[in-house]
Amino acid sequence: MNLTVNGKPASIAADDAISVSNLLETLQVAQREYVTVELNGDILDRDGFDAATVRDGDTVEFLYFMGGGSL
Amino acid sequence: MGETATGMRFDTKLIHGGTAPGPYGATKTPIIQSSAFAYDTAEELEDLFKGRAIGQVYTRIGNPTLEALEKRLAAVEDGIAAIVTASGMAAITTAVMAIVRSGDEILSSASLFGGTYSLFRDTLANYGITTRFVDPTDLDALAAAVNDATRLIFVETIGNPKMDVPDIAAFAAIAQKSGVPLMVDATVSTPYLARVKELGADIVVHSTSKFINGTANSIGGAIIDSGSFDWNSAKFPHFEPFYRKYRNFAFTARTRKLIHKDFGACAAPLNAFLVGEGLETLALRMERHCANALKLAGFLAAHEKVAWVNYPGLPDSPFFEVANRQFQGRFGGVLTLGLADKPSAFRLINGLKLAKNLANIGDTKTLVIHPASTICADYSLEVKALMGVSEELVRVSVGIEDARDIVADFARALDNL
Numbered sequence: 001m002n003l004t005v006n007g008k009p010a011s012i013a014a015d016d017a018i019s020v021s022n023l024l025e026t027l028q029v030a031q032r033e034y035v036t037v038e039l040n041g042d043i044l045d046r047d048g049f050d051a052a053t054v055r056d057g058d059t060v061e062f063l064y065f066m067g068g069g070s071l
Numbered sequence: 072m073g074e075t076a077t078g079m080r081f082d083t084k085l086i087h088g089g090t091a092p093g094p095y096g097a098t099k100t101p102i103i104q105s106s107a108f109a110y111d112t113a114e115e116l117e118d119l120f121k122g123r124a125i126g127q128v129y130t131r132i133g134n135p136t137l138e139a140l141e142k143r144l145a146a147v148e149d150g151i152a153a154i155v156t157a158s159g160m161a162a163i164t165t166a167v168m169a170i171v172r173s174g175d176e177i178l179s180s181a182s183l184f185g186g187t188y189s190l191f192r193d194t195l196a197n198y199g200i201t202t203r204f205v206d207p208t209d210l211d212a213l214a215a216a217v218n219d220a221t222r223l224i225f226v227e228t229i230g231n232p233k234m235d236v237p238d239i240a241a242f243a244a245i246a247q248k249s250g251v252p253l254m255v256d257a258t259v260s261t262p263y264l265a266r267v268k269e270l271g272a273d274i275v276v277h278s279t280s281k282f283i284n285g286t287a288n289s290i291g292g293a294i295i296d297s298g299s300f301d302w303n304s305a306k307f308p309h310f311e312p313f314y315r316k317y318r319n320f321a322f323t324a325r326t327r328k329l330i331h332k333d334f335g336a337c338a339a340p341l342n343a344f345l346v347g348e349g350l351e352t353l354a355l356r357m358e359r360h361c362a363n364a365l366k367l368a369g370f371l372a373a374h375e376k377v378a379w380v381n382y383p384g385l386p387d388s389p390f391f392e393v394a395n396r397q398f399q400g401r402f403g404g405v406l407t408l409g410l411a412d413k414p415s416a417f418r419l420i421n422g423l424k425l426a427k428n429l430a431n432i433g434d435t436k437t438l439v440i441h442p443a444s445t446i447c448a449d450y451s452l453e454v455k456a457l458m459g460v461s462e463e464l465v466r467v468s469v470g471i472e473d474a475r476d477i478v479a480d481f482a483r484a485l486d487n488l
């Protein structure tokens with residue numbers, strides 16, 4: 001399954017769909033308790049990570065409130 | 072927050088909560104005294120600035136030593152996130168400015184630390200933010216003072232130096248009913264007397280310079296986000312983009328990404344390390360601070376030359392009942408006493424040999440000060456009265472020395488008045 005993750009192509013060992021929780025685990029996303037997930041431009045509810053599904057061709061962004069922005 | 076924090080009792084959490092193993096098996100996060108952090112590629116730094124990746128960039132924004140303390144303080148207060156700052160005043164200023172805008176109003180307890188009073192009454196007033204002060208024991212007056220412009224309710228757990236103890240849960244109920252957050256300065260009570268989140272505090276602020284640091288070796292502050300306030304509110308349109316992206320982290324996100332970053336009152340890594348050292352022994356020290364304060368209060372209350380003693384742990388204190396319930400039988404390490412007049416107060420201070428005459432609380436050492444001529448000297452008689460500061464009043468921050476030596480020091484100085 002091919003995705004665009006944080007603007008870069010990413011290949012995931014999954015057939016056609018996995019949950020966002022699963023994706024966070026698979027990609028070993030850092031500090032998962034804080035991460036915001038944007039799926040195809042929509043911000044997901046934190047408690048919806050199990051239910052939300054990522055499919056081939058989707059665009060996923062991981063965002064953190066800790067850093068970023070112009071200094 | 073932090074897997075290790077769950078299920079631990081409070082004293083254990085002070086030591087282990089929110090901690091992570093250090094490099095080389097170190098049991099401490101080292102003091103990373105570096106202003107900025109380098110990356111191999113331009114792409115990595117781009118991701119960090121876009122908030123797509125997590126990592127250190129610049130110490131004003133974040134630093135591993137600061138982050139380690141933030142996670143520990145969040146765990147101790149049962150919060151979802153914390154921000155450490157250069158001082159307690161920096162914590163209050165940053166947290167308040169993250170919430171209110173020009174035209175907004177703060178509803179505050181009148182019984183405040185002098186610096187906070189000055190911030191609210193004078194400094195913020197110059198930026199179009201009005202503060203209404205109410206007697207924190209008059210809950211009807213508090214509820215009646217809420218209006219359409221109110222955006223924040225502020226209170227100290229134990230008024231410094233008034234030593235009054237407001238009912239925090241009642242404050243929280245009024246804040247909740249009014250749709251505004253409750254910010255609680257828990258410096259004097261410390262997390263040892265109460266986790267104010269449980270009482271309904273949405274945002275907790277501390278001057279870590281005091282009991283949390285504990286040995287008076289550095290100035291610091293902290294903001295802890297309980298994660299309880301719903302920022303998805305028409306009263307807070309400026310939180311909308313942060314709520315949309317970060318949901319219950321909206322307050323911490325707005326504070327970090329905007330206010331804390333722009334005001335720049337970041338803590339120094341060395342100071343954060345020292346605060347973390349203090350945090351480990353907070354419970355042990357507070358137990359002794361409380362026990363010693365109760366002993367000294369009892370001694371002073373029975374002394375013929377002492378006109379009155381204000382300590383919420385004395386059964387005849389008007390705040391005994393609420394303090395006893397709210398703080399589960401612990402009353403803190405600060406008390407005030409009244410003598411005949413200002414010259415007697417000065418003679419007492421000058422006669423003490425162990426207790427140090429200085430402007431601080433929360434040290435291992437017993438400290439005294441005459442607030443009317445020092446930390447509250449700039450205020451009018453009217454304001455001093457509001458703060459409970461009179462000419463004959465001496466404030467004592469009771470240390471963790473042997474209580475017999477503290478009592479003997481006061482006994483000798485009182486005998487020689």
Ligand SMILES: Cc1ncc(COP(=O)(O)O)c(C=O)c1O
Pocket residue numbers: 158159160161184186187227231256258259277278279280281290291292432
């Ligand atoms: C209750 C209270 N809040 C805030 C402060 C301010 O903290 P700092 O001196 O660390 O700026 C102090 C003490 O100075 C205090 O006693």
